[in-house]
Amino acid sequence: MSSLIIDKVAKQFAGRTVLNDISLTLAPGEFLSLLGPSGCGKTTLLRIIAGFERADQGSVRLGDLDIGQLPANRRNIGMVFQAYSLFPNMTATENVRFGLRVRKVNVTEQQRRAAEMLELVGLAEHAGKYPHQLSGGQQQRVALARALAIQPALLLLDEPLSALDAQVRVQLREEIRRIQRETGITTVFVTHDQEEALSISDRVAVMYQGDLVQVGAPAEIYQDPAHDFVARFIGVSSVLAGQVVDSENGTILVNRMRLPASNARGIGRDENVQVYLRPEHVQLSVLNGTPQPEHTLVGTVQERVFLGATTRLTVQLDNGERLLADIPTGQIAELDIGCRVHAGWDLDAARVLVDRAS
Amino acid sequence: MMNRQSSSWGRLVVLSLVGLYFLLPLVATGVFSFWEGGDRYGLRAYVSLVHQDELWESLWLSLRLALETIVVTLVILVPAVFWMHLKAKSFKPLFDFVSILPFVVPPIALVAGLTALYTGPAWFVGTSNFLIVPYVILALPYTYRALDVGMSSLDLKTLTEASQSLGGGWGTLFFRVLIPNLTSALAGAALLTIAIVMGEFTFANVLLFNTFAVYINYIGQTSATEAAALTLLSFLMTWLAMLGVLVTGRGQATLGGAR
Structure with missing residues (x-):
C-alpha cells in the first residue's frame, strides 16, 4: 500500500488551463473518486498520475518515490480504462498474465496469480475465453484482474463503468469496492456519475474547470458543499x-x-x-x-x-x-x-x- | 413479385456477361496452351517450360524480390502508420495522398527519376536488389491501405496505454500486441505485394533484369503456346494471392466488441 501525493500540478493544452495547481494526498489504502463534469480535468489528472501526460509543473509522489519523470511503464500503476482495453489476440488468462510476463515472473507463478485474480473477479470459468466472447462487464472485470495481477502500488480507474448498462454498473461498482477493500490497494476512481462516486468512495474530490473545488467524505460533500458548483452538481x-x-x-x-x-x-x-x-x-x-x-x-x-x-x-x-x-x-x-x-x-x-x- | 423476378433475372444476365468477359480469354488461353499443332492437344508446352532453367531463375528472382519488398515495406510502413494513427491523426490526409502517388506517376518516369537519384553503392544499384526501391513504391497504395484499415479497427491508443501501464515497453507493444492483432492486415499487405511484384514488367525490363514478368514477355515472342501456359500459371499465382487476401481479411481482430 502506498500513499499518493499530488503537489501543485498544473497543465495547459494549447494555452488553455486544464489543471490549475492541483494538490491532493491519498492515504495508503484509500479509495478516492475524482468527480466532475466532462472537461473539468479529472481524466487529465489521472493520465498525469499514470504517466500518459506530463504536468507542466508540480510533482506526483507515490510512496517515497517522485514518479513525475518516470515513463508510464516504470510506475507500477495498474489502470482500468473507459474503453474496452483487453488485448484481442489473448484469452482472459493471457491478458491477466501479460504484465507478469513483462516482469519475467516464472510461468508457474504467472498461472497461479492469473487464476487467483480471475477467481477474485468471479471469472474463473471464463479464463480461456477471448475478449469478443465476453460481455462488456466481464471484459472490464478481466481488465481489473489484469491491473491487479501486477500488484501495483496504485490502481487507477478511468470511468470503467461508463460503457456498461445501468444494472451491471451498479453490480460492478460494488464489486470494485469489495475487491479494493480485500486487496487494500490505494485507488483513484474517475467518474462523472455522482451516485457512483458517493456510494463507493472513502473520499470524493470534486473538480470544476481545472480546479479542485472540494475534497471530503461523501456525506460531507453532499451535506456541506463548500462551493456553489458542488452544491449545484451534487444531488x-x-x-x-x-x-x-x-x-x-x-x-x-x-x-x-x-x-x-x-x-x-x-x-x-x-x-x-x-x-x-x-x-x-x-x-x-x-x-x-x-x-x-x-x-x-x-x-x-x-x-x-x-x-x-x-x-x-x-x-x-x-x-x-x-x-x-x-x-x-x-x-x-x-x-x-x-x-x-x-x-x-x-x-x-x-x-x-x-x-x-x- | 414480377418486378423482383425480372430484376433477379437481369442481375443473372449481367453477372453471366461479366463472367464470360473474364473467363472466355482465360479458357481460350488455356485451350491454346494445350495446342500442339494441327488437331493435337497435350502438355508439351508445360513440359517444355518446366525444363527451362531460365524460367526457374526468373521465378525465384521475382519471389526473392517480392519477399524483400515485403520486409522493407513492412519495416517502413508498420511503425509509420502506427505512429500516424497514435500521435498524428492530422497527418492522415498527407499519408493518403502520398500513398496514391504511384498511381499518378508513370512507371517510366519513376524509373528514370530513381536511376538519376541512386548512383551507388554498386552492390545495390548494380544488382537486382535495386528493384526493391520501385517495388516498395509500387506496392505502397495497397500495403498502406491494408495497414491503415487494420490499424483503424484497433483502439491503438487504449491498447498502447494498457500495455504501458502493465510495464510493457515499445518492443513488447509491437511484438506481443500490435503485430499479433494485425496478422490479417499484414498478410493482406504481403500477398498484395507478391501479386504486384510477380506481375511487374516495366521497371525490370528497363533496368534489364530478367524477372518472371520479363521472362513471360520473352517467351511470348519466341513460343506462343508456352507463353499461354506461362500466362495461365502467372494468373494462377496472382489469383491464389488474392484469394489469400480475402481469406485472411476475414480474421481481422477488433477491439472490444462485447458479446
Missing part, C-alpha cells in the same frame, strides 16, 4: 437569493424575511448569498387561514412528480423563485397543484454560500 438543490444581515449571529434576508442561518456566520454583512436547500429538508403546510409559521415563505404548488416513497413538489414562491420539496407520498393528499402553502426548512440544513455572480 438536487433549490437555490434562493439572500443577503447577510447579521454576520456575527448568522442571519440572512430571504424573500424579505429574516432567517437564522448558522453557516452564514463569517460571511460579510450585506454580502449577497445563495441559499441551497435539499428537497428532503423542505416542509410544506397548507395555507388555510392559519397564521404563517415562523421562518416560512409562501408559495403555490406547481408540479407533483411521483418518485415512489416520496413525491417531489415544485413550489413557486411569491417572489417568483422555485423551491423543491420531497414529501412522503402518504402525506401529500392535501397538497394539490395550485394549492397555497407555507414552505419552511430545517434551518441548520440550509447551506449559505457567497453569490459569486454578484
